[in-house]
Amino acid sequence: xxxxxxxxxxxxxxxxxxxxxxxxxxxxxxxxxxxxxxxxxxxxxxxxxxxxxxxxxxxxxxxxxxxxxxxxxxxxxxxxxxxxxxxxxxxxxxxxxxxxxxxxxxxxxxxxxxxxxxxxxxxxxxxxxxxxxxxxxxxxxxxxxxxxxxxxxxxxxxxxxxxxxxxxxxxxxxxxxxxxxxxxxxxxxxxxxxxxxxxxxxxxxxxxxxxxxxxxxxxxxxxxxxxxxxxxxxxxxxxxxxxxxxxxxxxxxxxxxxxxxxxxxxxxxxxxxxxxxxxxxxxxxxxxxxxxxxxxxxxxxxxxxxxxxxxxxxxxxxxxxxxxxxxxxxxxxxxxxxxxxxxxxxxxxxxxxxxxxxxxxxxxxxxxxxxxxxxxxxxxxxxxxxxxxxxxxxxx
Numbered sequence: 001x002x003x004x005x006x007x008x009x010x011x012x013x014x015x016x017x018x019x020x021x022x023x024x025x026x027x028x029x030x031x032x033x034x035x036x037x038x039x040x041x042x043x044x045x046x047x048x049x050x051x052x053x054x055x056x057x058x059x060x061x062x063x064x065x066x067x068x069x070x071x072x073x074x075x076x077x078x079x080x081x082x083x084x085x086x087x088x089x090x091x092x093x094x095x096x097x098x099x100x101x102x103x104x105x106x107x108x109x110x111x112x113x114x115x116x117x118x119x120x121x122x123x124x125x126x127x128x129x130x131x132x133x134x135x136x137x138x139x140x141x142x143x144x145x146x147x148x149x150x151x152x153x154x155x156x157x158x159x160x161x162x163x164x165x166x167x168x169x170x171x172x173x174x175x176x177x178x179x180x181x182x183x184x185x186x187x188x189x190x191x192x193x194x195x196x197x198x199x200x201x202x203x204x205x206x207x208x209x210x211x212x213x214x215x216x217x218x219x220x221x222x223x224x225x226x227x228x229x230x231x232x233x234x235x236x237x238x239x240x241x242x243x244x245x246x247x248x249x250x251x252x253x254x255x256x257x258x259x260x261x262x263x264x265x266x267x268x269x270x271x272x273x274x275x276x277x278x279x280x281x282x283x284x285x286x287x288x289x290x291x292x293x294x295x296x297x298x299x300x301x302x303x304x305x306x307x308x309x310x311x312x313x314x315x316x317x318x319x320x321x322x323x324x325x326x327x328x329x330x331x332x333x334x335x336x337x338x339x340x341x342x343x344x345x346x347x348x349x350x351x352x353x354x355x356x357x358x359x360x361x362x363x364x365x366x367x368x369x370x371x372x373x374x375x376x377x378x379x380x381x382x383x384x385x386x387x388x389x390x391x392x393x394x395x396x
Contacts, residue, residue, distance in 0.1 A: 004199040005192050008170050009053050011060060017191075018050055018163045019156050029054065029154060033061045038101050040124055042109065042133040042143065045156025048190030051134035054156075055105045058132065064101035067129075071111035072261065072302070076119045079104070083128050102129045109133035110142035110263065113301035117144045124150055137263060158189025167191045173198050179210040186217065231262075235270060242271075243278050247317035254313050258306050268294040271312055282322035289315050328394035335389060342386035 010016045013023060013033055022029040032039070043051040052068075059066035067082045082104060106112070112120070124131045124147065131151065135142060139153055159167070164184050168175060175183070175198070187194035201208050201216035234253055241249035257267055268290075275290035293312035297305040351362035383390040 003196070004171060005195040008195070010057065013057055013061070016050065016053060016057060017166050018159045019054070022154055022156070023054070028152075029058070033058055036062050038062060038064070038130055039152060040131040040150055041152040041154055042135065042139050042148070043154050043156055044135050044137075044139055046158045046189060047136055048187070048192035048194075049156045049158055050191070051156060052105070052107060055103075055132045055134065059103045059105070062101060062103070064103045064130070066103050066105065068105045068107070071106055071108045071116075074106070075116060079120060079123065083123055103132055104129040105132045105134070107134045108136070110135045110137040110139075111301065113299060114144055115299065116301070117147050121147050121150075142265075159191055160189065164189065164191060164194055168194060168198070171195060171198055173202060173208050175208050176210070179208055179213050182210055183213055186213075234260075234262075235267075238267075239270060239274060239278075242274060242313065242317045243321065245317055245319075245321070247314050250313050250317045251310060254309055258302075258309070264297045264302060264305050264309060265294070267309055268297040268312070271309075271316060274316060277326045278321050278323060279316065279319045280322045280325045282320035286316055286319045324396060328396070331394045335392065339386075339388060342388050344386060345384060348384050 013030065016023060019029075021027060023033075024030065031037075043054060045051055055068075056066060069078055069082075082102070106120075109117075120131065121144070123129050131147075133139075133143070133151070139148055139151075143151075161184050164187055165180070168180060168183065183194050183197065186197070197213055197216050198208060201212040204216055205212040234256055238250060238253035238257065241247075241253060254267065258264070272287070272290040272294055275286040279286040289312055293308050296308040300308065346360045347362060347364040349356075349361045351357045356362075385392060
């Protein structure tokens with residue numbers, strides 16, 4: 001059964017709500033639609049702000065054939081089928097569609113790994129399709145440079161309360177004021193979330209009240225808003241489980257994040273940070289493993305990269321833990337913030353000119369104060385720290 005959010009989706013720009021900085025009078029997307037300008041672009045913004053709707057309105061206005069894929073469950077073969085449709089359906093189809101633009105819309109383009117994006121690139125370059133992407137993640141980090149350079153990036157914003165109110169009215173549900181206020185606050189600018197909870201409350205309870213909305217929200221399977229409390233609770237539990245050397249708990253929270261569709265690169269980045277922050281010198285190979293996992297995730301993508309993540313999580317959880325290097329850095333940072341730019345000792349300053357040498361820069365510096373392995377620790381004992389901090393010991 002078609003979801004309500006899809007049923008009431010606007011089909012023309014006049015019905016679209018929000019993103020006035022892009023679709024208001026004289027703004028870039030409105031001008032492109034009015035002039036029927038065909039070009040590749042990426043829509044970057046939070047969930048439920050209208051990315052897919054805008055892509056469809058754009059294609060409709062240009063009279064283009066619109067093909068929609070989700071990077072979560074699509075790949076190279078799906079792109080091939082779209083490109084080869086003329087050959088698949090024969091001369092009659094090719095004649096009927098001659099001169100019509102092909103717009104390929106890929107939702108969550110950040111889920112395509114580098115190899116998949118590389119595969120897409122030549123079709124975009126040749127103009128076989130006009131690519132339109134949507135992403136909740138920063139395209140600078142998630143889209144390969146050659147593809148990104150060929151696309152205009154439009155930044156969308158979370159919908160404001162007044163805009164969510166307008167969208168709620170379109171559902172035709174009678175929503176009491178207290179329920180509406182709660183729904184607006186809960187949705188945090190996500191129209192799809194607001195519509196979905198309304199629809200669920202109506203289906204389950206036959207009426208919309210504050211209580212039925214709250215119950216409907218609780219009934220949603222694996223609720224996991226990437227910008228909401230559940231996101232931060234889960235990643236917190238994940239890190240704390242590895243810190244406590246509990247691989248079972250860490251793997252469980254990893255599975256929850258993977259199942260809920262969390263970006264695998266976000267998980268892998270947290271593991272790289274954890275390897276230095278919490279394991280550090282106790283097992284330096286942890287950083288090597290964490291970086292290898294990140295690289296594997298970046299190259300492979302879901303679903304297979306879940307195996308790489310599990311491998312890394314099990315390893316990091318069992319490593320010995322030490323925060324001494326990180327704690328030392330934090331203490332040093334505290335002194336930087338307290339004392340500012342203290343004068344650097346003359347002997348460790350750079351002396352690229354004759355004048356600087358004459359006034360004492362670099363004077364007394366020994367390049368290799370430790371003469372041999374047996375002398376380790378017996379070299380120049382005079383601190384290189386600024387005078388005010390020369391007795392400080394950050395690294396214990």
